[in-house]
Amino acid sequence: MNVNLYGTQGKWLMVDCGITFGDADYPGVDVILPDLQFIEERLDDLVGIVLTHGHEDHIGALPYLAADLGVPLYATPFTAGLIRGKLEEEGNDDRITLKMIQEGEAFRVGPFGITYVPLAHSIPEANALLIETPYGKIFHTGDWKLDPAPSLGGASTAEELSAIGDEGVLALVCDSTNVFNPEASGSEADVREGLREVIAAAKGRVMVTTFASNAIRLQTLGEVARDSGRELCVAGRSLDRIIRVAKATGYLRDLPDTIDFDTAMTLPPSRVLIVATGGQGEPRAALARVAEGSHVIKLGKGDTVVFSSRQIPGNEVAIGRIMNKLAKSDVSIVTERQAFIHVSGHPGRPELASMYGWIRPDILVPVHGETRHLHEHRRFGLEQGIPTALVQENGEVWRLAPGAPQRIAEAPTGRLVLDGDVILPADGSTINERRRLALYGQVSVAVAIRGGRLAGSPVVRVQGIPVEEDRDEFLDEAASAAAAAVKKDGRNMDKLREAVRLAVRRVATRFTGKKPIVDVLIVEI
Numbered sequence: 244m245n246v247n248l249y250g251t252q253g254k255w256l257m258v259d260c261g262i263t264f265g266d267a268d269y270p271g272v273d274v275i276l277p278d279l280q281f282i283e284e285r286l287d288d289l290v291g292i293v294l295t296h297g298h299e300d301h302i303g304a305l306p307y308l309a310a311d312l313g314v315p316l317y318a319t320p321f322t323a324g325l326i327r328g329k330l331e332e333e334g335n336d337d338r339i340t341l342k343m344i345q346e347g348e349a350f351r352v353g354p355f356g357i358t359y360v361p362l363a364h365s366i367p368e369a370n371a372l373l374i375e376t377p378y379g380k381i382f383h384t385g386d387w388k389l390d391p392a393p394s395l396g397g398a399s400t401a402e403e404l405s406a407i408g409d410e411g412v413l414a415l416v417c418d419s420t421n422v423f424n425p426e427a428s429g430s431e432a433d434v435r436e437g438l439r440e441v442i443a444a445a446k447g448r449v450m451v452t453t454f455a456s457n458a459i460r461l462q463t464l465g466e467v468a469r470d471s472g473r474e475l476c477v478a479g480r481s482l483d484r485i486i487r488v489a490k491a492t493g494y495l496r497d498l499p500d501t502i503d504f505d506t507a508m509t510l511p512p513s514r515v516l517i518v519a520t521g522g523q524g525e526p527r528a529a530l531a532r533v534a535e536g537s538h539v540i541k542l543g544k545g546d547t548v549v550f551s552s553r554q555i556p557g558n559e560v561a562i563g564r565i566m567n568k569l570a571k572s573d574v575s576i577v578t579e580r581q582a583f584i585h586v587s588g589h590p591g592r593p594e595l596a597s598m599y600g601w602i603r604p605d606i607l608v609p610v611h612g613e614t615r616h617l618h619e620h621r622r623f624g625l626e627q628g629i630p631t632a633l634v635q636e637n638g639e640v641w642r643l644a645p646g647a648p649q650r651i652a653e654a655p656t657g658r659l660v661l662d663g664d665v666i667l668p669a670d671g672s673t674i675n676e677r678r679r680l681a682l683y684g685q686v687s688v689a690v691a692i693r694g695g696r697l698a699g700s701p702v703v704r705v706q707g708i709p710v711e712e713d714r715d716e717f718l719d720e721a722a723s724a725a726a727a728a729v730k731k732d733g734r735n736m737d738k739l740r741e742a743v744r745l746a747v748r749r750v751a752t753r754f755t756g757k758k759p760i761v762d763v764l765i766v767e768i
Contacts, residue, residue: 317342363588386611419620449515475502551584599629725743
């Protein structure tokens, strides 16, 4: 979930505005957004938002936050196509100015001079930004890798990057994701050969799952389908969207024509290659529905599913659940542990060292990754001869120039959640209440009072309370405890409500060992 702010001469430039995805810590939440309080308090000084590439962790928050920021967005054609589609889905495309910039083109946003510098990644038009200020140049890499044979689009050469370094670079703000990898990330051309071998050996239908935004892998799979004599079928709305935008902006033009699901099921199994979303275990994605048997496409004995992606930490259980369902249907499973069918889109140590040598910055600022990645990247950069390297935590404001780098302030940071159609604080009352409900369950008690006395038996209902076989006994005892509390003092409503709440919770604790949320409704007749 990437948001970067660069400031000079009292103005601010935002680079990227992405999302991350919900997990068990955020019950009922799919999308998590960055809290932009710092810049929202300085909107008059924000001059624009420049996007490095089209992955969700870099552009995903724009449909929800960009309109209120009120500044233009700048993106290359492919990235702009993805953004435009997202804005249209949210219905706010008419409120946001989206400016298209060609790769390699220089432009100005307020006091910042900016040039897109193409680099290889797993999506077309991934770009570093060369940001020029009166105090020096920043080379902001975004996500990148080195690939001697990129499948889609071009990437800057060593000579072009060295020329940038020759002009002097104050700071290299650089991807740390794979800093622990001693090997280079590898080329997509090698993945093509690995996939070709796996698919050629398969006898039945083959389904390949990969990141939907990995348009370069789609290109590879299209070539493999053609070479292996298989028809290409695509399952997943996000894949359809990527293909549509890619073709509209000049990519994937030679992707084979795709067939529909019904045709895929009527052709001989050995003539079908299906590309599907859901390789990270997403429950509503195409792969999950195929594994459950609820999709038009059916897989069984003799068929193969190829996971052409790495497991994102935290998704292991969800992915394993889908693999187990596929295995029950006697489907063969191939992962990157068994064949060379995936390469990362981020640089290993050899690639980082090459970038240092080309750019030759005065300062290294590691980004992308967890704390351990940033600190290791700092150590590695210093070992490679960069004069200064710093580790910046979320919210820290650093002055890079003039003078030596120093931390000068702390900005508020945090997370927001998209809960249905509502944006809320990630740790606000709503989400905290939901966490408590998930952990402890809930008891509702309704009590009728007439003249300070109990009018009828209290009514008790439970949700998520582990009473199971003792449910009726628990409800009776809870109602009796509520009635006893009323008889002690039925006139002060606030005291009565609290007395009933505590009495019922004591019963719940005695039955279950848990302290559930107890809501009390008192009706005066």
